[in-house]
Amino acid sequence: MATLQKLGNDAKCLLSQEQMRIGRSPDNEIILDDEAVSGHHALITIRPLARNENRDEYIIEDLNSTNKTFVNNVQISRHTLKEGDIVRLGNTRLKFSTKNYTPPQTQFDQTQKLDPKKPQGYIFPK
Numbered sequence: 001m002a003t004l005q006k007l008g009n010d011a012k013c014l015l016s017q018e019q020m021r022i023g024r025s026p027d028n029e030i031i032l033d034d035e036a037v038s039g040h041h042a043l044i045t046i047r048p049l050a051r052n053e054n055r056d057e058y059i060i061e062d063l064n065s066t067n068k069t070f071v072n073n074v075q076i077s078r079h080t081l082k083e084g085d086i087v088r089l090g091n092t093r094l095k096f097s098t099k100n101y102t103p104p105q106t107q108f109d110q111t112q113k114l115d116p117k118k119p120q121g122y123i124f125p126k
Contacts, residue, residue: 002046002058004030004087004094006124013122015058020044020121022089023063029121036090038065044081058096060087092124 005012013030020029025039032041045059058081062069070088071079081087085096 002056002081002096002098004096007086007093007095011124013124015044015046018046020046021063023065026121031121031123032089032092033123034090034092036067037092038063038067038090041065041089042069042087057081058098065089094124 002015003012022030023041024037061078081096087094
């Protein structure tokens, strides 16, 4: 499993679903509180590598966002993430890591409780 960590604090999100959409809207799996981020900004797709069933590849795609998606300061439309890549969406920078990480139980599980009045995804704190 891999994580995205918000630069500047310890907030991490475990990339645990086959597809995880990132944006400002509450229906995203990863929610960024950043006015420069589009409602549905980017999509991360996780799929097993054909030659190695024990490893996955993580592909990020820009979803025609207003301010585009950048990896290591290069604008991308689609990119396979590698260890240590820095993803920039709006004013938010996230570090991609494939190192072993176990999030605190409440960090991600709490966001999975369905409440139609609340966002459903992982919310990175400001």
